[in-house]
Amino acid sequence: MKYRILLVEDDEMMVEILKRNLGKWGYLVREITDFQNVMEELDSFEPQLVLMDISLPFYNGYYWCQEIRKVSRVPVIFLSSSGDDMNLVMAINLGADDFVAKPFRMEVLTAKIQAVLRRTYTFGNTIPDVLSHKGITLNLDSQMLSYGDRKLELGKNEFGILKTLMEHPGKIVERSELMRNLWETESFIDDNTLTVNVTRLRKKLEEIGLSGYICTKKGVGYYVEEA
Numbered sequence: 001m002k003y004r005i006l007l008v009e010d011d012e013m014m015v016e017i018l019k020r021n022l023g024k025w026g027y028l029v030r031e032i033t034d035f036q037n038v039m040e041e042l043d044s045f046e047p048q049l050v051l052m053d054i055s056l057p058f059y060n061g062y063y064w065c066q067e068i069r070k071v072s073r074v075p076v077i078f079l080s081s082s083g084d085d086m087n088l089v090m091a092i093n094l095g096a097d098d099f100v101a102k103p104f105r106m107e108v109l110t111a112k113i114q115a116v117l118r119r120t121y122t123f124g125n126t127i128p129d130v131l132s133h134k135g136i137t138l139n140l141d142s143q144m145l146s147y148g149d150r151k152l153e154l155g156k157n158e159f160g161i162l163k164t165l166m167e168h169p170g171k172i173v174e175r176s177e178l179m180r181n182l183w184e185t186e187s188f189i190d191d192n193t194l195t196v197n198v199t200r201l202r203k204k205l206e207e208i209g210l211s212g213y214i215c216t217k218k219g220v221g222y223y224v225e226e227a
Contacts, residue, residue, distance in 0.1 A: 003117055006047035007031040010056055021106045038064050046130055046137055054080040062094050069095040075116045131166045138166055150208040157182055158201040170226035172217045
């Protein structure tokens with residue numbers, strides 16, 4: 001799985017540098033363009049980490065860190081040209097997980113990002129609660145699918161089918177395997193039951209602009225293309 005990073009930075013040159021370099025490491029990066037609506041972007045993108053400058057238009061990074069902490073425990077790393085101890089202490093007290101002073105080397109920032117992600121999602125035994133693939137985010141707790149600004153609530157079987165396919169992008173998942181995953185058996189399940197559920201899921205996906213997302217290997221099973 002690729003970790004998603006929300007970038008809250010108003011320096012366009014810095015944004016491009018970070019996106020290019022973090023992309024090379026396999027991270028999915030989305031930058032904020034509307035600095036009055038940071039929380040809306042947080043909600044729609046559901047990042048695993050936030051990189052945030054302190055000096056921002058409208059409200060500073062301290063304000064947004066406090067707002068984030070009201071609703072989420074997502075790790076926050078501050079980026080700031082003000083690298084004095086007072087800023088560092090304030091950032092940590094307001095809920096930030098780390099602080100990187102500008103200018104910085106990308107190797108240092110990347111190491112800090114990796115350390116925070118390991119601490120949050122590995123050492124703490126907290127696995128990411130979302131799957132991401134080709135712009136789609138599937139929340140494993142709420143069974144809610146997000147695509148751009150569209151959200152889709154899935155039924156139990158629809159969620160189970162999509163989760164299995166997204167966990168194996170590019171791989172054909174046989175019908176029998178899907179049936180076992182959904183109903184823990186294939187012995188007493190009419191094969192048409194799976195077809196009905198896949199058809200219903202496809203119809204829902206089409207309604208939010210995801211026509212053709214689930215592919216069929218005739219007589220074998222289903223798959224989603226690799227990212």
